[in-house]
Amino acid sequence: GENVEQHLSTLSVQEGDSAVIKCTYSDSASNYFPWYKQELGKRPQLIIDIRSNVGEKKDQRIAVTLNKTAKHFSLHITETQPEDSAVYFCAARGFKTIFGAGTRLFVKA
């Protein structure tokens, strides 16, 4: 069945460095790729998304890239700050939305 693999379960970076979280999807019909941020004890919240007809999208310090040929997409966070520490979920939507298992990002001050 459809699957979304989120390659890193944890990622630790120094404040000010960049963080990259990569996901791979299996359903070639997937056409929408949202990213969610979940702080401890809170709900997942959408931070950025990309559609299949676009290769890259930026919003201030965050960006998402999509490689449809390779079926992978990545979240890029530049100039990381302690408040970026959270769990990040990728997702791919074809017939249904499938979520990755999540990556816990630690930003060390």
Add this chain to the structure above:
Amino acid sequence: DAGITQSPRHKVTETGTPVTLRCHQTENHRYMYWYRQDPGHGLRLIHYSYGVKDTDKGEVSDGYSVSRSKTEDFLLTLESATSSQTSVYFCAISESGRSSGNTIYFGEGSWLTVV
């Protein structure tokens, strides 16, 4: 934040008892979902609804049932709770289903412990 309210937010129940979680939305969105979140598994779809009285199973539907009698309400029932159903349950909504760019918004979550 999208207008999604879950109740109860926290519940402890005994094995074998029935439990119902309620989700109420004020956005008039057609699609509603129930997910469970467990460490290492991310967000897994239990059931979803695409309209009043229209529901379908997700990837982890065993032991759960749902009902949607009104657009704004989506109920998740555990007929006989088991310890494996201890989890955080998130209700979610989206305006439509398969269309590209159709964002899913989550409620605040319901923490369920089955002892």
